[in-house]
Amino acid sequence: MDAPTIASPIASPLWLLAELTYRCPLHCAFCYNPVDYANQRDELTTSEWIDTMRQARALGAVQLGFSGGEPLLRDDLEELIGAGHRLGFYTNLITSGIGLTEPRIARMKEHGLNHIQLSFQDSTREMNDFLSSTRTFDLKLRVARLIKQYDYPMVLNVVLHRYNLDHVDRIIEMALEMGVEYLELANTQYYGWGLVNRAQLMPTREQLLRAEAVVNAYRQRIGNRVRILFVVPDYFEERPKACMNGWGSVFLGIAPDGTALPCHAARSLPGIAFPSVRDFSVKDIWYASGAFNRYRGDAWMRSPCSTCPERHKDFGGCRCQAYALTGDAANADPVCAKSPHHADVQAIVMAAHRAQGRQAVQPIVFRTDANSRRIGAGGT
Amino acid sequence: MIPAKPQLSRRFQMQWEPAQGNYVLLYPEGMVKLNGSAAEILKRCDGQHSVPAIVDELEAAFNTGGLRADVDGFLHAASERGWLG
Numbered sequence: 118m119d120a121p122t123i124a125s126p127i128a129s130p131l132w133l134l135a136e137l138t139y140r141c142p143l144h145c146a147f148c149y150n151p152v153d154y155a156n157q158r159d160e161l162t163t164s165e166w167i168d169t170m171r172q173a174r175a176l177g178a179v180q181l182g183f184s185g186g187e188p189l190l191r192d193d194l195e196e197l198i199g200a201g202h203r204l205g206f207y208t209n210l211i212t213s214g215i216g217l218t219e220p221r222i223a224r225m226k227e228h229g230l231n232h233i234q235l236s237f238q239d240s241t242r243e244m245n246d247f248l249s250s251t252r253t254f255d256l257k258l259r260v261a262r263l264i265k266q267y268d269y270p271m272v273l274n275v276v277l278h279r280y281n282l283d284h285v286d287r288i289i290e291m292a293l294e295m296g297v298e299y300l301e302l303a304n305t306q307y308y309g310w311g312l313v314n315r316a317q318l319m320p321t322r323e324q325l326l327r328a329e330a331v332v333n334a335y336r337q338r339i340g341n342r343v344r345i346l347f348v349v350p351d352y353f354e355e356r357p358k359a360c361m362n363g364w365g366s367v368f369l370g371i372a373p374d375g376t377a378l379p380c381h382a383a384r385s386l387p388g389i390a391f392p393s394v395r396d397f398s399v400k401d402i403w404y405a406s407g408a409f410n411r412y413r414g415d416a417w418m419r420s421p422c423s424t425c426p427e428r429h430k431d432f433g434g435c436r437c438q439a440y441a442l443t444g445d446a447a448n449a450d451p452v453c454a455k456s457p458h459h460a461d462v463q464a465i466v467m468a469a470h471r472a473q474g475r476q477a478v479q480p481i482v483f484r485t486d487a488n489s490r491r492i493g494a495g496g497t
Numbered sequence: 498m499i500p501a502k503p504q505l506s507r508r509f510q511m512q513w514e515p516a517q518g519n520y521v522l523l524y525p526e527g528m529v530k531l532n533g534s535a536a537e538i539l540k541r542c543d544g545q546h547s548v549p550a551i552v553d554e555l556e557a558a559f560n561t562g563g564l565r566a567d568v569d570g571f572l573h574a575a576s577e578r579g580w581l582g
Contacts, residue, residue, distance in 0.1 A: 129516050131528060177516030180528060207510060207523040231510065232525040270508050270525050298508065299525060341579055 127404055127413070129177030130369040133206070134381070135166060137194070138186040138373050142215045144250035144483040145238065147276050147311040147318060150186065151384050153493030155486045160373045163193040165394065167200045169371055172399035174204040178369065181206035186373065189216035195224045202229025209234060211274075214260035215253060222267050233264050234272040234301075240287035244280060250483045261295045272299040277328070277350075278318035279473070285328040289335050292343050300343050302332065304350035308382035308437055313492070316478045319469035322353055352462055356427070357434025357450035364412035364436060369403060377402045379409055382437040386446050412436050417447055421455040499572045499581075503551075504544035506582035511539055522580065538571050542581065548572065 139154035151157075161169070170181065181201045188194055189212055201208045210225070211234045235257065238245040242254040264271050273292045275281070281288070285302065292300040304325075307315045332347050351358050361368045361380045370378040375393040378384060383391065392406045403409055411417065415428055422433040433439075434450020442451045442465075443458045451458035472478045482488055505511060510523045511531070520536035522529040531539065537558070541551045552565050575581055 175516075177514065179514060179521060179523065180526065182526070205512065207528075209526055231523075234525070272525050344579075 128366060130173060130403055131178055131367040132180045132182070132369065133170065133173040133178040134182045134184055134368065134370040135170070135188075135197070136184050136186065136370060136372050136381075137161075137166070137188045137191045137197070140190045141185060141187040141213070141484070142190075142251065143187070143213050143253065144485050145276070145310070146248055146250075146314045146481045146483055147278060147305045148484045149306065149309040149311060149381050150484065152309055152313060153489055154186075155489035156493050157372070157374050160191075161371075161375045161394070163196060165375065166193075166197055169375070169394045169399060170197075170201055170204055170206070172394075173369060174206060176400060176403060179205070179207060180209065182209045182211055184211040187213050187215060189221070195221070195228050198225055198230045199228035202231075207231050212236070213249075213253070214257045215251075217260045217263065219263060222263050226267055226269075230269070232272070233269045234274050235261055235264060236274045236276070237288075237291070238275070239281045240275075240284050240291045244284070248280065250485075261297075265296050270299075271295070271297045272301055273297045274301045274303060276303050276305055277320070278305045279320040279324060280318070282320050282324040282328045285331045286335075289332070289343070289345065292345075293339065297343060299346065301346045301348070302328075303346075303348040306350075307352070307441070308385065310482065310484045312441060313482050315465070316469045316472050317481050319352070319466060319473075320350070321470060325350065325353060351434075351438075351450075351452045352466055354452055355454040357431050357438075357452040359431045360435035360438075360450070363432040365403070365409040366413070366432075369399070377406075377408070379412075380435075380437065383408075385437050386440050412446070419447060419449075421453075421457075422449045425455065499548065499569065499576055502544055502547050503542040503572055503576075504582045505539055505542045506580055508582070509580055511536070534567070535571060538568055539575070539580070542572075542575075544582075 138160055139150055139157060183194065183197065188210065198208050208230050209232045210230055214235050237257055238248040245254040246252050273295060275288050289300065305311050305318050311318065329347065332345055336345055364379045368379065370381055371394060372378060375395045376391045377394060378391055389408050389411060391408045392402045418428060418433055422428050434452055436446040438452065439448045439450050440446035442461060449456040451462050453459060508524060511520055514521050520531040522531060537555060538551060541554060548568065552568050555564050556562050
């Protein structure tokens with residue numbers, strides 16, 4: 118007879134990520150937003166956002182991120198920051214910097230904004246502007262100065278891939294010069310537009326090892342002056358990441374139209390009706406919805422996860438990656454060497470390198486409304 | 498290095514979380530849960546109290562003695578994590 122199981126109580130959400138809009142002035146080739154974002158234009162109103170924030174705060178969420186798309190495109194951003202601050206959230210703005218003028222940054226300070234995360238695509242103007250398909254490098258430099266002038270703690274975020282991994286030393290120097298507190302070096306995760314452009318963006322293992330060595334040497338030298346986070350690219354790993362610290366465990370994402378998501382990329386999963394804050398209370402969504410309970414805990418797991426001693430450490434990895442690479446979200450994340458599909462991940466890496474060597478990869482597909490509508494309509 | 502009169506860094510925000518039943522320390526995109534004694538020490542890290550004064554207050558408030566080593570140990574760890582300004 119099996120031992121009786123006792124369901125553990127569901128913990129409250131800690132992170133509320135408000136994706137205010139999918140609109141964005143940049144066209145980054147690695148964006149994790151859904152590739153068909155252009156079909157979703159129906160954004161929550163100011164009062165709907167504030168009500169959602171109030172409900173999530175009552176459940177226990179304490180970190181609030183304003184993201185997108187580019188959140189600065191919402192002209193009620195300052196009002197939403199003020200509301201979040203008064204509710205007792207620690208408020209984070211996650212931005213490309215485009216539209217962050219001095220009057221706005223000053224108003225945000227007055228409204229209680231705690232922190233700004235600014236993205237750069239590279240340490241060089243050429244690569245930054247190429248990868249975002251815009252001329253934004255100099256503007257971003259000015260915004261970085263403004264952020265420090267207004268005394269915000271700052272995270273500099275740079276997404277890494279084969280075009281900029283060899284510039285990690287210059288990226289760290291740029292962070293030191295800016296006086297940021299944190300540098301997040303996030304290797305590309307292959308979701309959304311990143312998945313479309315995977316063959317182009319995939320680095321070599323040698324590039325990664327070199328970059329990691331550079332990061333470690335800087336850490337030794339600079340100590341805690343800038344805390345460097347290096348997010349390892351999981352296609353090169355033997356164990357999966359503990360994605361979102363477990364499905365429905367701490368993270369509650371709200372898409373621009375009010376759809377509640379247990380992870381940024383969950384919309385890519387078919388057959389799950391993700392509930393909207395327009396139809397259900399945040400409490401019902403978090404505790405009672407089928408979507409948030411679907412991969413919570415370990416009852417859903419199959420072999421090799423179900424009997425794995427590490428299942429409460431990495432939660433079987435990432436559901437979206439399991440779906441993208443094996444066709445079934447309930448499978449083990451194939452990044453794991455215990456997955457029967459693990460060889461497929463290695464084959465993808467090798468195929469990307471062969472194609473790069475032959476210059477045979479497709480051109481980069483930039484995140485534009487036209488590309489989004491084309492892909493959303495079934496094009497490739 | 499523990500400062501003579503430790504002060505919580507202005508880069509960290511400490512607050513009571515009723516839903517969790519504990520104090521937390523908040524920073525960009527992150528959170529640390531504080532247990533009761535950590536919170537009691539950090540509350541007194543206001544740049545006014547010396548370390549012996551913090552120890553005296555805690556020993557009086559909790560009617561106990563011999564807390565110096567515990568307080569030193571915590572402040573050392575807090576300093577390494579960048580919590581003290």
